[in-house]
Amino acid sequence: MLHETKFRDISETMTLMEVHDEFCQLLLNENSNHYRMGLLYNHVVKQKLAEKANYKNALDYFAKNIKAVSRSTLLMYGAVARAFSENVTAEFGVTRLNLLLTYKEVADIPVNNAEPGVTSIEVPASDGTAAPKLFRECTVEELRHAIQRKRKPTSSKPLPPEVLAEVEDYREAVIDRFPEEAPVHVEARNHKGMVLITFKDIPLAQLDGLAEILMNRVYSFQEVAEATAVG
16 A cells, blocks of 8 residues: 655755754754655756756765765665656655666666566576566565676675675765766676676776775775785
8 A cells, every 4th residue: 555745845046054954953863754854855966956056966975974874875765756656655665666677777678667566577496496576565685686697697696795886886985076967887707717807888087986986996096905914
């Protein structure tokens, strides 16, 4: 059963300070307010309120003024709020819908945003085979496994948790460096025992940003190695 819409519409004249105050209030009961946070974030992006206040972009503003929510989380909230209604989000949850958007991209399938529950997901089994299952019946873990299967050959072994965490660090760094509208993706797969990481759809004019991220990671690893050696 769908929940009734409870959030009021966001006026185009809503100011950055008003967004800040309401966002902080929502954080007091964060678990039930993710969709509204996404709406507020999207409002800041659409109206360019952060740029008008001399910030680089909306992510830059939130990172400096509302640090309780990470950049990747903000992007997730915003993506779900753009694609789905409040009622749909209340029924399925932000995390599952965000995974559905990712599955839609990697599997190249259509999704009815008004009725996403009927979307067919190829859920892998332990023996490597996959069977169709309706999105509304899928768990978060099943959706993640389905996405991983679409992103890499079925013969590849799953990446260990520590590698997935490192890939997520790269993904966070890329999100931090590139603007919201840049369609950048970070993917990883296991190829014959070697972990391959792929950076996709990076604008040519911003390629230096990727080089900066990679160099910063190299320097970080060197510093850790040197500190370990000294210790």
